[in-house]
Amino acid sequence: MPQDYHIARERMVNEQLVSNGIVDPRVIDAMRDVPRHLFVDAELGPQAYSDHAFPIGYSQTMSQPFMVAFLAEQLALTGREQVLEIGTGSGYQAAVLARLAGHVYSIERIEALATRAADVLGSLEIQNIQVLIGDGSTGWPEFQPYDRILTTAAAAEVPQSLLMQLRDGGAFLGPVYNKAGEQEIVRLTRNGQEFGLERLRKCSFVPLVREESEKAAKDPRTQ
Ligand code: SAM
Numbered sequence: 001m002p003q004d005y006h007i008a009r010e011r012m013v014n015e016q017l018v019s020n021g022i023v024d025p026r027v028i029d030a031m032r033d034v035p036r037h038l039f040v041d042a043e044l045g046p047q048a049y050s051d052h053a054f055p056i057g058y059s060q061t062m063s064q065p066f067m068v069a070f071l072a073e074q075l076a077l078t079g080r081e082q083v084l085e086i087g088t089g090s091g092y093q094a095a096v097l098a099r100l101a102g103h104v105y106s107i108e109r110i111e112a113l114a115t116r117a118a119d120v121l122g123s124l125e126i127q128n129i130q131v132l133i134g135d136g137s138t139g140w141p142e143f144q145p146y147d148r149i150l151t152t153a154a155a156a157e158v159p160q161s162l163l164m165q166l167r168d169g170g171a172f173l174g175p176v177y178n179k180a181g182e183q184e185i186v187r188l189t190r191n192g193q194e195f196g197l198e199r200l201r202k203c204s205f206v207p208l209v210r211e212e213s214e215k216a217a218k219d220p221r222t223q
Helices: 005-020 025-033 042-049 065-074 092-100 111-123 211-218
Strands: 054-057 060-062 082-086 103-108 129-133 146-151 166-177 183-191 194-203
Touching (some): 065 092, 092 103, 092 129, 103 111
Parallel strands (some): 082 103, 082 146, 103 129
């Protein structure tokens, strides 16, 4: 019998999002509309709406629905923004953001994931997303400045090159390790060369891989 995913989505919205404090109606509508099950393997379909992160292969995960909605809400998008996302993964968060922003640029370092995400996004005819295969820790300079930059992988510290690609008044959002070694979602709002810091909530994400800095560390010429 074909699954009724509308019911699964409505339940997800009510039981996981609204009941846990998500209030932005645009975010709620986007979460109600984007078919999350298409971003996981077909045989896992209905489970995609359950209240946890989901494996997407290559030791990576698609974030829990609440976290996707929380990040989208905290980005405070009005529909015009240029958004850079680091960590396309399944492409689901990017699809939600595309409903809320002007354009989404999303970077994924694992080629197979980036290709699969781009295929799903293409099949949904979402026009305002571009996916790039590569190391997103250095950003995507070609389309800067961005109004918002989101990382969906945890960094020891926010890469300076990302912050420099933010528009003045724009904001970075993403998981960062604190001094106690725990991850927390932080928001850094740019004011000239200064960045106002807000710590929003504890979280658990896969690590942000920093290929450029690792290469530099291994290269004896840089020592
Ligand atoms: N936003 C994704 C979604 O909706 O499915 C979930 C992302 S998953 C938690 C984190 C992703 O970040 C992984 O796919 C991982 O390969 C990617 N990643 C980690 N470091 C990266 C980097 N330096 N550049 C680009 N992608 C990176």
